Amino acid sequence: MKLNKMSIKYKLFLYMTVLVALMLIMLWMFQIVFLDDFYKQIKTNDIKASAENISDNIDNEELDTLLDSLSQQRETSIKIFNEDGSEVYSSDLYSDSTEHGMRYDDFYKLYQKALDNGGTYFEISNREIFKGGPGGENPFVGNIKEPRRDFAQSMIYVNIVEKADGSKAVAILNSMITPVDATVDTLRVQLIYVTGITLLLALGFALLISKRISKPIIKINKSAKELAKGNYDTTFNGQGYLEISELNDTLNYAAKELSMVEELRRELIANISHDLRTPLTMITGYGEVMRDIPGENTPENVQIIIDESKRLTTLVNDILDISKLQSGTQKMAFERFNLTQSIREIMLRYTKLTEQDGYRLKFISNEDAWVNADTVKMSQVIYNLINNAITYTGEDKSVTIIQSISNDRVKIEIVDTGEGIAQDMLPLIWDRYYKVDKAHKRAAIGTGLGLSIVKTILDLHEGSRYGVLSTIGQGSIFWFELMTA
Ligand code: ADP
Secondary structure (H helix, E strand, O other), X not given: OOHHHOOHHHHHHHHHHHHHHXXXXXXXXXXXXXXXXXXXXXXXXXXXHHHHHHHHOOOOOOHHHHHHHHHHHOOEXXXXXXXXXXXXXXOOXXXXXXXXXXXXXXXXXXXXXXXXXXXXXXXXXXXXXXXXXXXXXXXXXXXXXXXXXXXXXXXXXXXXXXXXXXXXXXXXXXXXXXXXXXXXXXXXXXXXXXXXXXXXXXXXXXXXXXXXXXXXXXXHHHHHHXXXXXXXXXXXXXXXXXXXXXXXXXXXXXXXXXXXXXXXXXXXXXXXXXXXXXXXXXXXXXXXXXXXXXXXXXXXHXXXXXXXXXXXHHHHHHHHHHHHHHHOOOOOOEEEEEHHHHHHHHHHHOHHHHHXXXXXXXXXXXXXXXXXXEHHHHHHHHHHHHHHXXXXXOOOOEEEEEEEEEOOEEEEEEEEOOOOOOHHHOOOOOOOOOOOOOOXXXXXXXXXXXXXXXXHHHHOOOOOEEEEEEEOOOEEEEEEEEEEO
């Protein structure tokens, strides 16, 4: 079974087992295998530290008291001789008989070894325990009342110490090494139990934890499958821990986005087909009438066909524009130009409209504003906004364009006196194919793409801002800002 195909349950158990095994191996190592070495090492360090202590305090007046407590604390026998073999101090830790006195040749041998070794000498002696008579090399162990003394080990540390007056003293420290075999046996039995119990616990925990971890994942997986089938109402609600609740949020967000895209797609198809069908029906209808009924071949009817064809062209161009802009295939051509002047030129093109249909277009500006932008695209933005304003403005047919400059920004506001837009619709009108009132007689003219194009173009201009203020019954103010250059 490959590791990433493994269920989380087994994986967790595997990891837990590895962890437990490592811990147990460590326990076995330290408690069983290396216990003896550790113990000896600690003892060795102890005895050396004591010797150090003696050497530091050899001239101390309280030396005897110090040595008494040292030998008690560390369970070490201490003897100190002068160079000539006379005893200066002897702790009575293991002393109860004649052996307590040390023979000169014993002392001398150890002293010699220490001398050869540069002042100190350390040895762990394994020999048979000295008992009952002179002659043993180890002057201390003979006093142990331990039945296993034959196997007992002891360590001896010899340290030649220089006194303040220049004479030398020899400190001989001796410490028993208690055999650890019995302890190890006990520990081994204990560890067998500990190992068994820990493994069982690890299994239990792994099962428990994996259940808690995998349950929400399984739940989410089920919901995700629903989502994949196209069921966008799916909600994700796996709970239990942070990552899962984050995953939940992400998936819920994705589901929402997907459902929006799906809705947009549906609307898009509905809109396009509707928008394309209307002019096409008109064109076909009028064409047929003109063919079949001789008197109907009038310039007015031809004009209708031309107008409808134009609408088709606009629609197709809008769709192309926006997809080009959004896919990034159409690049922006930034240049410094007089925005105020270009608005004035645009206004000129509306003269016919103002003269014929009674629209009142006004442009208010104090000074000329220069911007760094794409001239053609900015004209399109302005056209779209003015066209909308003209389409939706009120009975007074007035549209006002106001330019204001503050700091490094120029703001253009297009004000109409129409019905206004409901607050909750405001964020939506910038979407593709969105029309507030689909039944609105005038809205039928529009493609629903105008503001989406405005938004896309402005988004491609760095530092730009745009928005709309609208009051129902009073009209709307569409505005945008560009950095002046
Ligand atoms: P359309 O081609 O339908 O005008 P737009 O993207 O330009 O498409 O506008 C989207 C919708 O926003 C319009 O259908 C309309 O409902 C609303 N809208 C745009 N401009 C105005 C305005 N000046 N006053 C009222 N409603 C507006």
